[in-house]
Amino acid sequence: MKITDITLDRLRLQLDPPLRAAWDPEPRTSFDATIVRVHTDEGVTGIGSGDTMDGFDAFRDLFLGQDPLDIVRHVKAIETANFHGGYYWPLEVALWDIIGKVARLPVATLLGNAARAVPAYASSAELKPPAERVEVALHARELGFRAMKIRIDRDRVEDGIATVAAVREALGPGFEIMVDLNQSWRMAGDTATASDLVTTRRIVRRLAEHDVFWVEEPLPYNDLDGFKVLRAENPGVRIAAGEMQHSLPELLRYLEHDVLDIYQMDVVLAIGMHRARTLAELAQLKHRQFTPHSWTNGIGVLANLHVAAGVGGGPYFEFPFDPPGWTPQRRDFMLAEPVMVNRAGELEVPQTPGLGIELDEDAVRRWRIG
Incomplete structure (x- = not known):
């Protein structure tokens, strides 16, 4: 061929x-x-x-x-x-x-076939006031999601923490909350400086009071020591990062120095499917977790899903979802049918040959x- x-x-x-x-x-x-x-x-x-x-x-x-x-x-x-x-x-x-x-065969089968479905979390995009974020979280739970990720603006920390508190109060302890500080990398044109380590330590301690499942991208990628400080000070909160880390040697250094609890390399944006599989397995051998970033479109979601399911990634899989601004229909506008979770809040691996893209x-x- x-x-x-x-x-x-x-x-x-x-x-x-x-x-x-x-x-x-x-x-x-x-x-x-x-x-x-x-x-x-x-x-x-x-x-x-x-x-x-x-x-x-x-x-x-x-x-x-x-x-x-x-x-x-x-x-x-x-x-x-x-x-x-x-x-x-x-x-x-x-x-x-x-x-x-x-x-x-499905690609996930070729990559290990560890799971045929993975629990998904509703990954938000927009900064919403507490009442609106609670409304979206309740809707997500009705659809089957058991977890949601909330964004916090470094310049509006009090608003963000209030939103996390409101979701925790409204949905109770059975609904997991992740928080993304978006401090590890920047979009083109965003020249703002990340919050310093002292400020970030305070933020993570306050989020721990609301039993968040993980705090994502709390620091710039180059602050390996800072990541380790956050992990050591907050044993009840997982620290996650790596979604846009393009350097294979740098990711290996993260693993060697045990920098993170959860590694999030995106297979279509950061490191590729083959390399992500290798790094994911290394993370798991160190008793750490792999749950990839998947903020592109439905094809990117499926590519990341096959790798995560192949190697047994988890404990949750990112599902971009923040209606009305971001819906599966918008995200997957090029697909015959949008990718969606089942009623149990799981994303099922398509059991068709290849990636299941139509x-x-x-x-x-x-x-x-x-």
């Missing part, structure tokens, strides 16, 4: 009303998605998505004519291209989709911009 072509569809969905994501410097008025298709001489086509794939045209020839099943070779080639361009992990996703289709070709044509 040979790769005959790699094509990109660039899509843009207009958002009205806009999404006011906590980590964005400006409200998001559109949502972009790049669909990667890897075509083969045997008629099997793999599909991937996630990062923008900007600049990939210069590297297409590295893969044309190659056997798509040679995944280790392709991962190494993508890493060399990443060094000189963007982050081309959506290509690896499409290659795994082909591998699963050729094997006639595009809505009419939507692809409608929203194509290039």
Whole structure:
């Protein structure tokens, strides 16, 4: 089998009303998605998505004519291209989709088959006042979710803690709450300085009083000692990070120095499926957990799901969900059906060959911009 072509569809969905994501410097008025298709001489086509794939045209020839099943070779080639361009992990996703289709098995089965479904948490996007956040949390629980992640703005900490307290009071101890401080990395144009370690220590101690399950990205990635301080001071709170950590050596250093409780590398944005699987297994061998970031679209959700289910990641899986601003229909506008949890609040691994991606070709044509 040979790769005959790699094509990109660039899509843009207009958002009205806009999404006011906590980590964005400006409200998001559109949502972009790049669909990667890897075509083969045997008629099997793999599909991937996630990062923008900007600049990939210069590297297409590295893969044309190659056997798509040679995944280790392709991962190494993508890493060399990443060094000189963007982050081309959506290509690896499409290659795994082909591998699963050729094997006639779900990719999660090929990666270990540790679970056929994983409990999901509703991952919020916007900063909402307490009453509104409680309303969304109650709706999420009605749909089956057993946990929700709440964003806190470093400049509005009191508002954020009040929101966490309100959700805890309204939903009780049986509903898990995660908190994301979004301090490890920045969107383009966001030049604000992260809260210092003293301030962050106080925030985490106060969140511990509300029995939060984990605190995510409390510090910049380079503050390894600070992460370790937070873990040591707050034994009842897990510390999570790593979603956009692109450096394999740096992630290995995190593991060697036991920096985190939960590792969150996104397989389509940060480190790829093959490498994420390896790092996840290393984390688990150290009695730490892997639960990947999955804030892209439904294809990115599925790619992360197959890796997490394959290796037995958990204890929860991120499911971007914050209606009315962020719904499965908006997130998965390119799919025939949006990815959704079952009534038990679990995300089931599609039991079809590959990743289980089914595009809505009419939507692809409608929203194509290039």
